[in-house]
Amino acid sequence: MDALIENFFNLRTMLDMLPGLIREGIRNTIFLTVAGFSLGLVLGLVFALLRLSTARPLRWLAGTYIELFRGLPLLLTIVFIGTALPIALRFRWPNFFLPGVLALGIVAGAYIAETIRAGIQAVPRGQMEAARSLGMPHRLAMRTIVLPQAFRIIVPPLTNELVLLIKDTSLLAILGTSIGQREILKYSRDVLGRTLDPSALVAAGLAYLALTVPMTRLVAVLERRNRRSR
Amino acid sequence: MTFRLRGLLALPTVLAVLLVGCGDGGGDSTAPESPAADETGATGETGETDATGETEATGTPDATGETGETGETGAAVDTVAEGTLTVCSDIPYAPFEFEEGGALTGFDIELMRGMAEQLGLEAEFVDTDFDGIIPSLLAGGCDAIASAMTITDERAEQVDFSEPYFDADQSLLVSADDEETYATLDALEGAIIGVQASTTGEAYATENTPEGATIQSFPDADSLFLALEGGQIDAILQDLPVNGYRATQDDSVVVTETFETGEQYGFAMAKDSPLVEPVNEALAALREDGAYDEQYETWFGVAPE
Numbered sequence: 248m249d250a251l252i253e254n255f256f257n258l259r260t261m262l263d264m265l266p267g268l269i270r271e272g273i274r275n276t277i278f279l280t281v282a283g284f285s286l287g288l289v290l291g292l293v294f295a296l297l298r299l300s301t302a303r304p305l306r307w308l309a310g311t312y313i314e315l316f317r318g319l320p321l322l323l324t325i326v327f328i329g330t331a332l333p334i335a336l337r338f339r340w341p342n343f344f345l346p347g348v349l350a351l352g353i354v355a356g357a358y359i360a361e362t363i364r365a366g367i368q369a370v371p372r373g374q375m376e377a378a379r380s381l382g383m384p385h386r387l388a389m390r391t392i393v394l395p396q397a398f399r400i401i402v403p404p405l406t407n408e409l410v411l412l413i414k415d416t417s418l419l420a421i422l423g424t425s426i427g428q429r430e431i432l433k434y435s436r437d438v439l440g441r442t443l444d445p446s447a448l449v450a451a452g453l454a455y456l457a458l459t460v461p462m463t464r465l466v467a468v469l470e471r472r473n474r475r476s477r
Numbered sequence: 478m479t480f481r482l483r484g485l486l487a488l489p490t491v492l493a494v495l496l497v498g499c500g501d502g503g504g505d506s507t508a509p510e511s512p513a514a515d516e517t518g519a520t521g522e523t524g525e526t527d528a529t530g531e532t533e534a535t536g537t538p539d540a541t542g543e544t545g546e547t548g549e550t551g552a553a554v555d556t557v558a559e560g561t562l563t564v565c566s567d568i569p570y571a572p573f574e575f576e577e578g579g580a581l582t583g584f585d586i587e588l589m590r591g592m593a594e595q596l597g598l599e600a601e602f603v604d605t606d607f608d609g610i611i612p613s614l615l616a617g618g619c620d621a622i623a624s625a626m627t628i629t630d631e632r633a634e635q636v637d638f639s640e641p642y643f644d645a646d647q648s649l650l651v652s653a654d655d656e657e658t659y660a661t662l663d664a665l666e667g668a669i670i671g672v673q674a675s676t677t678g679e680a681y682a683t684e685n686t687p688e689g690a691t692i693q694s695f696p697d698a699d700s701l702f703l704a705l706e707g708g709q710i711d712a713i714l715q716d717l718p719v720n721g722y723r724a725t726q727d728d729s730v731v732v733t734e735t736f737e738t739g740e741q742y743g744f745a746m747a748k749d750s751p752l753v754e755p756v757n758e759a760l761a762a763l764r765e766d767g768a769y770d771e772q773y774e775t776w777f778g779v780a781p782e
Contacts, residue, residue: 330700333707340709343693423671423695423704437694440608440675443615443635 257446264438264450271427272434273454279347279416279430284409286352291359296389298364309360316357322418325350329422343428347419355412359405366401367393403473406466410459431455554596554755556620562593562600565619567607570698572722572776573625574602584718584776585623588642588760589744591768595759606696608675611635614745620752622745625716627677638743639756642769647681647736648717652705653729659712660733665690668711671701677740678715685736705730716740718777725778 297309316324329346333339340346370393378388417432424433435451438444557563566585569575574583581602593600605613607624614622614636627645628638651659659665667689672679674694682692693710695701698719704710706729713720717735724732744760746752763769773781 330703330707330709333709334703337708339707421696421700423693423700423710425669425691425693436608437674439612443611445612 254445255449257444260438260442260444260446261450264435264447268431268434268450268454271429272431272451273458275428276413276416276430276454276458279344279351279419280409280413282344282348283351283355283416284412286348287355287359287408287412288405290352290356291363294356294360295363295367298360299367313357313360316354317361319354321350321354321415322421324354325418326421328353343419343422343424347416347422351412351415351419354415355408358411359408362401362404362408363397366397366404369400370396399473403466403470406462406469410462410466413458413462414455554598554752556598556752557617558601560598562589562596562598562621563619564589564600564602565605565610565613565622566602566624567610567697568602568604570625570719571726572718574623584643584772585625587772587775588763588769589621589623591763591772592756592759595762596755607673608696611745614747620746620750621756625719625742626745627716627740628743629677632745635748636745637748637750637753638745639753640760641741641743642760643718643742645738645740645742646717647678647714647738647740648720648732649734649736650705650713650715650720650723650730650732651711652708653731655711656731656733662714662734662736663687665712669693669709671695671704671710671713673698673701673715676715677738681736681738682714702727702730722776 294309294312297305298313300306300309325347328350329340329343332346374392374396375385375388378392379385383392416430419430420433420436424430429437431451431454435447435454438447438450566574568581570583572583573585574581576582586600586602589602590600602623603613603619605618605624610622610624610626611632613619622636625643625645626632628641632638649659649662649665659668662685664687666687669691670682670686671693672682672695674696679692679694686692693704695704698715701710701713701715702723705713717732720732724730744756746756760769770781773779
């Protein structure tokens with residue numbers, strides 16, 4: 248028991264690393280998550296609408312994007328964008344964040360597109376039909392009548408996407424990181440490598456939980472509220 | 478060579494016991510005799526492994542057996558998987574440990590195989606990221622680390638090292654196009670220098686890097702070479718033999734500067750491990766019978782000094 252506490256909850260190690268963990272690790276994890284999610288949301292919305300389009304080539308395009316990036320391991324996409332593309336096209340990414348956020352956003356977008364599509368289709372057809380019969384153009388009806396209702400339905404699954412993304416940022420370290428760019432896990436692994444104290448990983452775990460648990464709690468509250476309002 | 482999840486470490490042992498149980502006698506195989514009871518087992522046939530790496534041998538003496546006296550006759554050492562010397566290594570790191578034609582090879586790998594043979598064991602390798610390799614050893618994931626590991630005081634507080642088996646200096650690898658521009662470390666002002674996380678190369682770079690240069694740390698040597706190839710970094714600072722071997726294999730990169738550090742590689746084992754002594758004896762035996770020199774020449778192109 249003492250050995251467990253000493254190895255996993257060495258307060259000295261954890262307190263020593265705490266300032267850096269917050270200033271660098273947590274900060275970068277949040278930044279990467281928010282940036283990746285924002286990109287994913289934009290891509291997701293665009294491709295969800297394309298998927299529901301009446302034009303077959305557009306539907307096909309959206310379907311390909313979604314199947315491709317949902318079907319590939321995130322790590323493959325990260326390495327491909329961050330390392331393989333520059334080799335083929337001879338360019339240098341200006342920093343580590345750009346390819347990382349691109350990879351996260353593109354993959355998240357594929358999942359979010361399916362979530363949004365399901366949300367739009369969950370809005371009763373009658374809503375669109377009623378808007379159209381009042382003379383609203385399709386586009387306006389979609390934007391002001393259908394999408395707002397759809398988003399309300401999909402907030403819980405979208406929050407789940409966000410939680411997944413928080414954890415997935417840990418994969419980006421494969422692209423190489425400098426001091427100041429490390430997210431939670433890479434930062435903690437460096438502390439582990441230096442101190443050989445497993446408490447560093449426990450601290451990383453606690454940091455992730457501090458971010459993810461409030462989100463999952465929020466999902467539960469939102470779902471309860473959604474149920475009540477129906 | 479199979480790379481297996483070491484979380485299932487106990488499995489080969491369990492399988493071995495089961496196989497022994499089923500092997501001799503068919504039906505009445507409950508409670509197989511303890512393999513250790515079979516004293517005759519401590520001979521050459523100890524620790525034979527089949528293609529899949531599952532141990533099916535009998536006769537590795539138990540921990541209470543007469544340890545210490547090693548030699549050609551066999552394994553009087555206790556290992557995490559019976560009959561097997563399980564070795565943690567961060568693969569690939571040519572020419573020390575890498576895959577060629579579907580099999581593992583390299584200086585560390587071949588030395589370890591030779592030493593395991595001396596101990597009457599079969600060497601098996603577990604691919605482990607370097608920055609987690611000591612924790613993995615300490616957690617019982619393997620018996621020893623053979624991963625081009627430099628002996629440092631810091632590490633020696635956590636593990637016991639064998640006698641040094643290799644002198645390693647640091648070096649700078651750059652694209653052949655930049656040979657003139659980045660002839661020295663000092664010339665890398667404002668450039669990006671790639672290192673491997675938790676290595677002595679990283680420590681050297683951190684201490685000696687010119688102002689304005691960025692140090693970017695990668696999880697393994699392959700990511701480093703890829704990043705240099707793709708122009709994401711300007712130079713790689715790491716162990717000379719690794720950079721040097723790369724330069725002999727790939728004309729697009731050159732070693733521009735080497736740094737004498739007095740660093741030596743050692744095999745790491747858990748603190749006070751009973752393996753330290755036998756491993757040192759096995760290493761000495763390899764040096765004596767010429768196998769060490771042979772491997773050295775194979776991988777570094779020159780005879781050891």
